[in-house]
Amino acid sequence: MSIDPVIIFKEEAYEHLENLENALLVLEESPRDAEQIAAAFRAMHTIKGSAGMVGFDHLSYFTHHIESFFERVRSGELMLNDEHIRATLLAKDHIELLLEKTPPSKESMAVSETLIQQFRRWADLPTEGSPAKSTAATSANTETEQRILKITIKPSKECFKDGFDLLPVMRELSALGSCHSSAHFNKTLTFDSADDYRDIDIFDCHFFLTVLLATEASQSSIDDVFLFVADDWSISTEELDPDEAYRLGDLLLAEGAINQQQLDSILQQQPKLGEVLSGSGAAAQEDVEQALEQQKFLRSQQETQQSRSVPSIKVPQPKLDALMDKVGELVTLQSFLEQKARELNDEGLNTIAETLMQLSSDLRETVFDIRMLPIGTLFGRFRRVVRDLSHELGKNIQFVTEGAETELDKVMLDKLGDPLIHLLRNSLDHGIEKPEQRAANGKPEQATITLSAAHNQGQILIKVKDDGAGINTQKVRQKAIEKGLISATDELTENQIHQLIFEAGFSTADKVSDVSGRGVGMDVVRTSIDSLQGKVHIKSDAGLGTEIQILLPMTLAIIDGLLVNVAGESFVIPLNIVNECIETYASEKCVERDTTLVKHRGALVPCVSLRKMFSLAGTAPAIEQSVIVKVGEETGAITVDEVVGQFQTVIKSLGQLYRGVSGVMGATVLGDGSIAMVLDVSELLESIQS
Amino acid sequence: MNEMKPTSLTIYDLDALQNQYIMESYWSGALVINLALIEEFDSAGLQWLTLVKKNQQARGHSLTLSDVGDDLKNAMALLGMHSLLGVAHVN
Amino acid sequence: MSKTILVVDDSASVRQVVSMSLKSQGYQVIDAVDGMDALKKIEGQKINLIVSDVNMPNMDGITFVKTLKAKPEYRFTPVLMLTTESEESKKAEGKAAGAKAWLVKPFKPDVLLSAVAKLA
Known part of the structure; x- marks a missing residue:
């Protein structure tokens, strides 16, 4: 019962391959030997059937074609020749390779295709694409209106x-x-x-x-x-x-x-x-x-x-996106009208600008609301993953969800599924102990994983919480030292050490486990959350459990930004990470290990000069402005020539040309038609730390 | 009054149940089938109950089901036989 | 009361995967390597569902189902046949023998479980 089916499958497959080889040796001499042809067919047939069931999908696909070929030989439609036998021997070796290496490499998949082509030609079958037909259709459970x-x-x-x-x-x-x-x-x-x-x-x-x-x-x-x-x-x-x-x-x-x-x-x-x-x-x-x-x-x-139902109509998403775009442009224009009105100091114009601002912000809210979907639409999918995995891992888990009605921008919702599944799998695989072990530690045998979503100060807070073993701080520290993320002498708090698991290339699993994603670590989760302008934080108590918090903005399309100027170029810093703006005198700056530092509230914070970063012309003014930003637990400063002010802005994704530019997440069109880059501050801060 | 008290109501039990009904109860008027001991049942079994009910009614006799467990009641409702059998719908 | 399912397949790994997923849902499982073995093992036992491969040595799936259905105690037992695409042609033969439902190998455990839930 407890023996791994994959091991049984491999043993069985080798046995069948041996049968195949023996059959081929006889067939070389007497190619019409029906018994041996049947044996060869049976070998391929059985491997194909079992392979798909233990997750060797590619192997199943490959043997399917060899099997089809032998099917035709068996039925007498084809006569075996030396070339066929040689190719089958090759295929046999190839199957051995596929048995050992999962998932198969690109090269071996290419080999499969070449061999398949050959067998298909002999079997005179039209070339077809995917093996998808072989799996029984699991219908998509798209939910509709009642x-x-x-x-x-x-x-x-x-x-x-x-x-x-x-x-x-x-x-x-x-x-x-x-x-x-x-x-x-x-x-x-x-x-x-x-x-x-x-x-x-x-x-x-x-x-x-x-x-x-x-x-x-x-x-x-x-x-x-x-x-x-x-x-x-x-x-x-x-x-x-x-x-x-x-x-x-x-x-x-x-x-x-x-x-x-x-x-x-x-x-x-x-x-x-x-x-x-x-x-x-x-x-x-x-x-x-x-x-x-x-x-x-x-x-x-x-x-x-x-x-409970009010009449509703269906609208294709592109129309909504277009509406969002237009509202964004309106919002931008309104910001500039407001600015102009202030400059002109005309009371009548000011009143109009204020009324328009109220109107456009209401309009913005309404459009947001239309794009919002409850996060509960994702929960169903998770429930199943948790159920299947807990069976697979022999763990007893109660999955609790809270705040299913919390609404998120649909675009964000789509991108949130994978990182959340990754976190859940991680919890299930590494966090939750086996029932025996839990009992031994005086915990209830049934573990609980809670996935919750809630509004939190204008942002969305998502938590994945388990009552498992918690993070082994010592192990994480050891690993981080091995990976060169920290040095052995670094003094870090327990909390700081825990955050290290989000670093690129870090993986706590001692063995590469299939469940939590083939050794891919939590850095992938952080990258996904970063791309959503979100933050991720982990809290863990040894023996009691782990809680991962994800803080996300309500939407991606429009943000409140701080407009700054450097050498006549405009940049936008997302306002939600801005702490304050300070004046910086050139004399106050000091340089340590190639990093410029500025003094802020008695501490030195690393500082990015946009002029240097983007190689802009001109010299810095004597008194620069530094915008103090906080990303996650990291504080930094961005030095600019001038801070223009706050405004709402619509982010457009960059064209292909700029996609590779680091430190920039998008662009926005200003009221006068010029373009400002929206800064990706977490990337900027990383660039000065490395 | 005649009573039957089967322990199982599946297709495999129908031969015996039908025999018992025809031999012992068909002519005796009012019939009570006590379902307290039922461990297993299936659609064929529930259909048989309904057929007996109809047969009793057609001949001016009655069939009363007693001690119907919740599982059975649910199954009767799922097959839409609860009102035919005079069993109240649960939940 | 848990239901008993007979699993007949000559491939040990298929038997393993199938029994494991069935057991995880609380079914009792009896497994057998071919028709002969199955007939021996179920002697006198009550079976709620039979899950059987088609292509097996000694006694193939279709002969097995025919033999089984001839016994009064199993005449109404539902049969789910496991097959591969290349055996599509056997469906008619299997139906005549008394098999009603078919699953094409390879399949994922949840597909099997939902199939079994419909039959047992």
Whole structure:
């Protein structure tokens, strides 16, 4: 039970390769030996099947083609020749290589393709692309608006005899939303005499179901429920109009319990339709009762739906982006109007500028709001990862999410998925101890991982928290010294040491573990969060657990910035990292190990001169301005000629030409049409530290 | 009054249950099926209950189900048979 | 009450992966290397679902299902066949023998589990 399937698979694969080789040796002499051809086919067939199941996808793909070739040889459509046998021996060696090296290198994948080409040509199969066909489709569960569906399920008559039970299918279907079923028994069943009853084959299925399902699930997840029965059962789905009042008569008509004529004549008699219908004998009492229940269910669903849904329209994202762009331009222009108004000191103009500012900032908020999605849309995906991984790792974990309703810019949300999964995997793999170990340490066997999101002072705070072992400070320190990140003599606080795990190239896992991503460390997480203008911080208590905090801005598209000037060029510093501006005299600066330092509140902070950094012309004025910035735990100064002032700005991504320029994250168009670079301050600070 | 108290309601039990019903209970009027001991059941089993109910009703007799556990009630509702069987819908 | 699933496949690694994922969901698993072995091992046992490979030595999947379905105690037991694309043609034969559901190898464990949930 506890033996790694991969090890079993490899042993088995080598055994099959040996069988293949033996078969090939015989086939060289007698190429028509059916037994040996079957053996060769079986070897490829089995390796292909097992490989895909233990994660050797490329190997599975490769052997699939050799197998197809031998399939044709086996069926007598192809006759083996020496060339075929030589190539198969090569393929056998190649499989051995693929068994040892996962994931396969680019070179070995190229070798695979060359061999595959050859075998395909011989087998005379049209060239095709990917192996994707071989995996059963796992349908994407895209969630949609809630709909009310009426699903009619007519099982095959023999379904019970075939071993199909409706209950598992119905359980799965009912998990997709709230549901109400009615069974409709075959009207041809009669119970008039004992013989009638005895004639009923109780092993046949004598009813069909109508299921009303109020669900947000997509059609594909509904189809998925009927995966195995779709061929033999009749399944039809109809979307019900949520606004329609489903009258009893209509429901009965839809079930075929009465016909239109009967309904019309009864409707003319008016009140208490239910009683009239059953009283008149037009519909059986049980049908009326079931229809009444359906009606009750529909009404309750309609009520809940109406109470929470307001009419909405779908808009393609590019249109929203365009709107955002325009609002951005308006915001920029408004900043300059405000500046001009102040310069002209015209009261009337000032009033207009202020009103416009209020208006454009309201407009900005509204547009932001439209682009926002609740972070909960990501949580579902995580839940599954945690569940699968905890099984895989044999850990008992309770996954708690909080603040699913917290909204984030959609663009950010898309980029947040991978780093968060990485953090969760890390927690699961390295943070959480095995249940035995937890019990031994007096902790509950079930560990808890909490993923929470919340608004925090105009920013979004996301936390991934576990009650695992915490970070082994000594180990991290040791590793950081080995990697040359710190020197053995550096005096660091425990907290400072913990942050080191985010440094490039750092990985705490002693062995490269498949789970937390093939040895890729937390630096990837930091890089992703950096690119979102966010900050990441870790807190850990040995034995008690670890908490990772991610602080993100509300949006990427518009930021509040500080406009500065150097040598006539404009730059923008994101305002959320600016602490204050100070004047710096050339004489106050000192240089230590190639780094310029300025004095700030009694301490020396490293300082970047934009003039030097971007090789701008001219000489610095005697009194420069230094903008004190704080990125994460790092404080630094950016020295400029002049600080112009605050304004809101729209970031545009840079063209290909500037993409490689370090220290710049984007550009913005100023009111006068000129362009200002938006500085990537964390990159700037890194550049002076290295 | 006649009572049946099956321990299992699956397709494998139907032959025996049907036999018992026809031999012992078919002619005796009101019938109670006590479901307290049911450990396993499936759709075929629930269909059989419904067929018996219909048969009893058609002949002016009754079928009362007693000691219906929540699992069974849920399953009856999933198959839309709860109202036919006269069992109240849970949750 | 946990359900018992019979897993028949000549590949040890497939058996391992399949049983591990089934056991993780609380199913009881009996595994066998081929049809012969399976018939021996389930003698007198109650089985809720059979998961069987098609291509196996000694007794292949289809013959196995046919033999099994002939026994009264297993006549209604659902069968999920594991197959590969190259065996598509065997589907009709398998259906006639009494197999109802098919999964194409290789598949991911969660695909198997969702299939099993629909059948057992």
